[in-house]
Amino acid sequence: MTETATWIDFWQGENAFDQSMSMNYAYFLDRVEQYITLTPTTSVLDVGSGPGHLADAWHHRVGRLTGLDIAKRYNDIVRARHADHPNVTVHDLPADDFLHFPMLDGHTFDVIIVMSVLQYYPNIEAVETLLTNLKSLAKPGTKILLCDLIVGEAMLKDVVSALGQSLRQGRLAKMLSLLFRLRFSAYYGVRQQNGFLVIPPNEWLALCKRLDLKAYFLPEPITLQHDRMTLLIDF
Template sequence: MASTWLDFWQRENEFDESMSTNFNYFLERVEMHIPLSKNHRVLDIGSGPGNLEDAWHDRVAEMHGLDISKRYNEIARARHAGSPTVCFHDLDPDDYLNFGPVANRQFDVIIVMSVVQYYRNLSEVEQLLQAIKRVAAPDARALICDLMVGESFLSDVWGILKRSLLQGKLVATLKLLVRLRFSHYHTVRKENGFLIIPESEWLAMCERVGLKARFIDEPLTLQQERRNLLINF
């Protein structure tokens, strides 16, 4: 049965648990590049189960998550039922670059974490950059993170193993990798692959869209080979 990444995120999957653990690594580093303030309005594109909202909701003015997965949005809404300043919006899986639910808003911080590799092609990513530009407030910062820029799948896995060894989490990581190998994830990855965009292409796209962007030198996520693009408005 053919299956796409869009189908994958609608179902329960192996990342439901591990995503939150890995997110802490990012949280410990992100504020070096995105200083937060009580006035900030935050947009989280591909918000998943609402990890960023868990961490930041009481440190900023408001947070909006956008996701194609109704399942994750339901989980995230349930988690944040008591937070009136946090809102999760469903994106249409057939029109996910239409940010209609937040089109009339402006954001000071825009985060896209571990999402772009599931887009279908470069043209969609350029549309994402244009959509970000439309909703960015003056002086906003956008961070597009955990980008696959050309490393092979195997070196990605090797990076995860090295890091988890250093963190004393090697056994848990090995267990997850074995589970993934025999899971729906493996089938979907084989059928669809990931969208890999070299750094030079990212910078060229940003220039075409008129965005001031640079890659951050140090890693922000556990997969240390992945890169993180900071856009200053």
């Protein structure tokens, strides 16, 4: 990993995060349907779709599921796994323009999920651009869930929360193994160089108000790390 490595560089290469994402998604999937409804006609957009956890869980329950990711490696995995599922589509996002989605022009979605992605964005201006573009893909009744948001500087608390939830789920050994591998992986170096994007709750709500978006934070965690928050935008 070079001195100029960015989060975009990291996610386009192989990494040790697949196991962590699997645990986080299992926790999320057990809880998210308190806030959204899935039907055989529901259209879902998964921004930062990674190795396709939503596609795996929902392809047989929804009408259409579209994934977007900058990591062609992940997208190829999803395409191969869902080659027999014509309602699943994934698109490669260019690393130098990952905030605009011309391939979705003319489409709208019932549910838009942005899961554990925004902490890797460079700044709040990039988030504002994303929300503006997602707004154009919404229609009356659409729900956008911005999940796993880091809203305060609390790295140690983040780790303790993940360990505690893993212990309760009987997955502590797997989480400890993952944390050890991450500490000595490229992830640690990129985090030291770039940090995470931290946006406090009041700034999230102010941003949504500025964009004329009706938004509120969920009253309880739906992701593994309980110090992180989920923002629901309702149309």
